[in-house]
Amino acid sequence: FYFVFYLLPAMDGDTKTMTFLQEVVDILLAYIVESFDRETKVVDFHYPNELLQMNNWELQDEPATLDDILISCRATLKYAIKTAHPRYFNQLSTGLDMVGLAADWxxxxxxxxxxxxxxxxxxxxxxxxxxxxxxxxxxxxxxxxxxxxxxxxxxxxxxxxxxxxxxxxxxxxxxxxxxxxxxxxxxxxxxxxxxxxxxxxxxxxxxxxxxxxxxxxxxxxxxxxxxxxxxxxxxxxxxxxxxxxxxxxxxxxxxxxxxxxxxxxxxxxxxxxxxxxxxxxxxxxxxxxxxxxxxxxxxxxxxxxxxxxxxxxxxxxxxxxxxxxxxxxxxxxxxxxxxxxxxxxxxxxxxxxxxxxxxxxxxxLWLMWRAKGTIGFEAQIDKCLELSEYLYNKIKDREGYEMVFDGKPQHTNVCFWYLPPGIRYMEDKEERKKHLHKVAPVIKARMMEYGTTMVSYQPQGDKVNFFRMVISNPAATFEDIDFLIEEIERLGQDL
Amino acid sequence: FYFVFYLLPAMDGDTKTMTFLQEVVDILLAYIVESFDRETKVVDFHYPNELLQMNNWELQDEPATLDDILISCRATLKYAIKTAHPRYFNQLSTGLDMVGLAADWxxxxxxxxxxxxxxxxxxxxxxxxxxxxxxxxxxxxxxxxxxxxxxxxxxxxxxxxxxxxxxxxxxxxxxxxxxxxxxxxxxxxxxxxxxxxxxxxxxxxxxxxxxxxxxxxxxxxxxxxxxxxxxxxxxxxxxxxxxxxxxxxxxxxxxxxxxxxxxxxxxxxxxxxxxxxxxxxxxxxxxxxxxxxxxxxxxxxxxxxxxxxxxxxxxxxxxxxxxxxxxxxxxxxxxxxxxxxxxxxxxxxxxxxxxxxxxxxxxxLWLMWRAKGTIGFEAQIDKCLELSEYLYNKIKDREGYEMVFDGKPQHTNVCFWYLPPGIRYMEDKEERKKHLHKVAPVIKARMMEYGTTMVSYQPQGDKVNFFRMVISNPAATFEDIDFLIEEIERLGQDL
Missing domain, CATH: 3.40.640.10 (Type I PLP-dependent aspartate aminotransferase-like (Major domain))
Structure with a gap:
């Protein structure tokens, strides 16, 4: 099969269509398995101008072959964020549910x-x-x-x-x-x-x-x-x-x-x-x-x-x-x-x-609810809250960390500053704050460049940039929380 | 595989996940091929209260098995409208593009x-x-x-x-x-x-x-x-x-x-x-x-x-x-x-x-554009307009039809009344109008009950119910237009 015009609704397009869609599905299945693999990067990051040049994204007058379409699919996934990855914590929406995905298809x-x-x-x-x-x-x-x-x-x-x-x-x-x-x-x-x-x-x-x-x-x-x-x-x-x-x-x-x-x-x-x-x-x-x-x-x-x-x-x-x-x-x-x-x-x-x-x-939503039952959703949610409590307990008294607010988080949000050794004991409070404000953005940029994990940060009111860890990803485990902390320290210790 | 909990991100969930998703894809591929088959019904219509009883749609506390999930997928598609069907003309959005579908997956x-x-x-x-x-x-x-x-x-x-x-x-x-x-x-x-x-x-x-x-x-x-x-x-x-x-x-x-x-x-x-x-x-x-x-x-x-x-x-x-x-x-x-x-x-x-x-x-949109090129979209659009012109030419002087407005349609909308023989020569204009108003809804209801085709109707201003045929479905052919006219006459001749 060479061109879209050979697929359904074209005459005798059944077989070619099945073959084409199956090829796409094979690409997707491989991507899914890869996304859950901790050895895989969360993101293969490139700056916008670089990414614009890494593939031919332009739209043409003439049709592309279906082989080219499959190549485009692969390229798109190569540079996509693996939102299903167990170490993707960047947004309130993370993870990929297999029944949810089937339902969306x-x-x-x-x-x-x-x-x-x-x-x-x-x-x-x-x-x-x-x-x-x-x-x-x-x-x-x-x-x-x-x-x-x-x-x-x-x-x-x-x-x-x-x-x-x-x-x-x-x-x-x-x-x-x-x-x-x-x-x-x-x-x-x-x-x-x-x-x-x-x-x-x-x-x-x-x-x-x-x-x-x-x-x-x-x-x-x-x-x-x-x-x-x-x-x-x-x-x-x-x-x-x-x-x-x-x-x-x-x-x-x-x-x-x-x-x-x-x-x-x-x-x-x-x-x-x-x-x-x-x-x-x-x-x-x-x-x-x-x-x-x-x-x-x-x-x-x-x-x-x-x-x-x-x-x-x-x-x-x-x-x-x-x-x-x-x-x-x-x-x-x-x-x-x-x-x-x-x-x-x-x-x-x-x-x-x-x-x-x-x-x-x-x-x-309906199909996931059928598949899990109310108790399945409950277990999934409880687990995320357990993980966040684990994170909170782990860092609340750890050297180099300060919590943005006191007390156990009510949801899975854990807001904290990481203070690299170099600013940990700075006496001038204003100076320290100024430095601290720059820490999270740099660590985040490095996370993306290494592609190892993603977590969000922001300032709030008079509080300088802090990490906001959130856990909604059903793939995350205690080990992934440990990894996050180690990674922040690895990427931030020289700052 | 029995339950969603065995799928990714579960340990060793790769194979079970691939098997489950492939089973869903097989259901979808069969549905796609069926949707383009003119021997298939556009819709297997049931009234809301009937449909509520034809399957167990309720949400439960307990999880269902993955076999039950596959059954739910089949049931959902069984009663869905086949919007890809070459004789589905009901809305401005019709048809199903294979590359578009792959891109959505x-x-x-x-x-x-x-x-x-x-x-x-x-x-x-x-x-x-x-x-x-x-x-x-x-x-x-x-x-x-x-x-x-x-x-x-x-x-x-x-x-x-x-x-x-x-x-x-x-x-x-x-x-x-x-x-x-x-x-x-x-x-x-x-x-x-x-x-x-x-x-x-x-x-x-x-x-x-x-x-x-x-x-x-x-x-x-x-x-x-x-x-x-x-x-x-x-x-x-x-x-x-x-x-x-x-x-x-x-x-x-x-x-x-x-x-x-x-x-x-x-x-x-x-x-x-x-x-x-x-x-x-x-x-x-x-x-x-x-x-x-x-x-x-x-x-x-x-x-x-x-x-x-x-x-x-x-x-x-x-x-x-x-x-x-x-x-x-x-x-x-x-x-x-x-x-x-x-x-x-x-x-x-x-x-x-x-x-x-x-x-x-x-x-x-982007992937379809790549696959068709601008000229492919152009050809697809031109063909739909050609079909509507064909329909217009076919019915404008045909016995039993009246156009809602004069002249060739500018888009693919063809608006017309079908007058069953019984009211075709009614002299009392008000009486005729009153009857005519009921014709399109009854034919439409019958279309849905037989499941052979779907086309929209509505009144507009002081104009009683008329059919609004629109063609955006790339699967439609001249024969499908012929079929629509024959079907309207078959379903409406006794009214």
Missing amino acids: LTSTANTNMFTYEVAPVFVLLEYVTLKKMREIIGWSDGRGDGIFSPGGAISNMYAMLLARFKMFPEVKEKGMSSVPRLAAFTSEHSHFSIKKGAAALGIGTESVICIKADESGKLIPADLERRILEAKQKGFVPFFVSATAGTTVYGAFDPLIAISDICKKYNVWMHVDGAWGGSLLMSRRHRWKLDGVERANSVTWNPHKMMSVPLQCSALLVREEGLMQNCNQMHACYLFQQDKHYDLSYDTGDKALQCGRHVDIFK | LTSTANTNMFTYEVAPVFVLLEYVTLKKMREIIGWSDGRGDGIFSPGGAISNMYAMLLARFKMFPEVKEKGMSSVPRLAAFTSEHSHFSIKKGAAALGIGTESVICIKADESGKLIPADLERRILEAKQKGFVPFFVSATAGTTVYGAFDPLIAISDICKKYNVWMHVDGAWGGSLLMSRRHRWKLDGVERANSVTWNPHKMMSVPLQCSALLVREEGLMQNCNQMHACYLFQQDKHYDLSYDTGDKALQCGRHVDIFK
Whole structure:
């Protein structure tokens, strides 16, 4: 077989198609096995300008041969980050689940769209079944409520804000913000930046997102929330939305949901829980207490593509009130949502979202859930938390390490500074800080150049660059944690 | 192998993993071959309540065996819509490209995220290369400008509206709509509902989206646009956004872009072209004149997942002004977009979008482009237009058919009524209309029950339900068009 034109739907294209796809699959299977091998690099790093020159990436007028296509596949994987690698810790989403992957391959093959039952009957039902199960786990009685899978936590959070505004001022849909008083939203200073992005997009404005103080460990301080709500009211703003975070991005902190829900109730404000990162702890009998009070929320973001290792993307917004999403977002497009169809139209869920076409994100979560059972997810999550506790215990008193905040982490985030010997005993505090700020970026750059592991770093407030280790990778073991520490020391000792 | 726990990353999981994934692939390969077979049904249709009972779809606490997982995969595909089937015409996105599919399988296997070069080096570069190529094709000199892939045309259109507002009133990002005068957006009455959804979400309000009259064939009337802009200004609104449609959803009409651009220039309004459906005609030397003037637009939505048959989802927003997307949407999250990284930070494109995590949608388009070349896409698009012309010629004078609008369709949309013999000669026009309204839904329901083909229908304005045939499926042939007509007559003759 030489060209794509010989494959299906070409006449007699069956055999050539099977051969071609099997060749691709063989490449993928080899990549998968390699990705889990600790002898393999996490990344074969090259700078953008180098990488642009390492292969011919340009698009041409003329077709390439299928052999060239296979070469392109190999080249793409050669320079890709091995996100399944047991020592890849760089993001909140790591690892590669084999059943999730199989499900994603099936999803691509089915190549359909979530807008109606008509074109995605099974997937629409599986979304229905799964969302109900997730609401039961949140604690809403009989799993009642509403929800949708959206393209990521940022969009889920924006949907929540949109719903909160619509609930209080339904006329905003037709008349816009000019019909609405000045609104104020509240979230912790440690919350995810998508809350501000959402407010900017929705025409509320970032200045109307009031950042509430967090305590030393990153939890929102309820007293400060109440104070700022009162202050906003006095200034003539209408508080409409509080976004509590269950698992902050950097510290992994859980805001105190019960205290926050009392305040939301008192001032009649929509309570959202951004559990993009921490929501999955609801699956663990040992850790779900960290989200106590989540059942009082009006809406919850929960990204199975993070802590549950579902392949990207898989984010759910769960909503307590039924029907609100439909009312808020529907536009009744008559070419999609015909009212004279022959089946139960409540399964045409597409008009609940801002999207028109919507990618099928449900099947991988559903199939993984079947394969593991709830207890399998629980075991996977508990193990990641165990690993992070191991890391914390290992470094909290170790020479050359300082923890960014005291106490055992609540999630798998372990935030710490590594101090190379050269600055460990520096007396001038300012000088030391200046040096320390440069340590993590250099170690990270070296990690990538050696390709041995990847972990994230960042500054926060007045704290200079520190490592944020997170563990969501089911492939990681105690030995990999040991390796990480040894590697940081190896790469950083001369700094 | 019995359980997921025996697969990678389990010790010695390599062989079991390869066996399991190969079993899934075998199921998928069989499904693919079957999907292209005209002897196979497009759909094995069941009503939602039936389908819920045809399999055990519930999620359990306990894990299922891998055999059960394979059974679930087979069941899911059994009841799925065969969107690759040569007689599936239901949506603007149809067909299944083998290279696109292979690329999507690779994307799932790479399982990474578009937010930074750090975690998606190759995909970020391929997005850069492809967006540049698309801008060249639009006609922006040297392919300059900006852009991003977003989760669908509705979001791309919303991004365009967001940019237009920010360009005129940058303070809206911080201060919200209360800092901005009443805005007005303009789009054809035939435009896609996402324009109104976007306006509702952005706090502009659906009433501020002014629907411009379209002519009989569905094209926006420029004189009416100018009149309504003046009217809005007189009422104190600030016109900020015109969305012209290149390929309307139902009629496939192309708005006159040059005339519209003159008006946008005169009144200093952002010109957006929603080419989600019709943008791909830019790839065809024979048809790209339909978008003459597109190079004058400030932004263009173009969905390769529609007319170019790239697997779902693949939608691009192209923007003429560089840097605007970044300024409009960035929030500088310090845990992702560190400014002290060791590589060229212009490749960290994630902050241009509202999303935080962003699915890799680029690889399937890029790989298909390599495999077909620009001329391959052109041939594929030209063939679909030829088929629709064939259909139009076949039915325009055929007994029992009425065209919804006169003249050759501009895109592959062919809109028509089929009149069963029983109502063909009804004298009472109102009575006839009432009957006719019910014909398409019944034929469609029968199509689905027999599973032989799928085509969409809808009413529009005062026009009762009609069929909207669209052809984007590269597997379709002249014989399939003949079949569709015969099938409509077979299923509808008794009505």
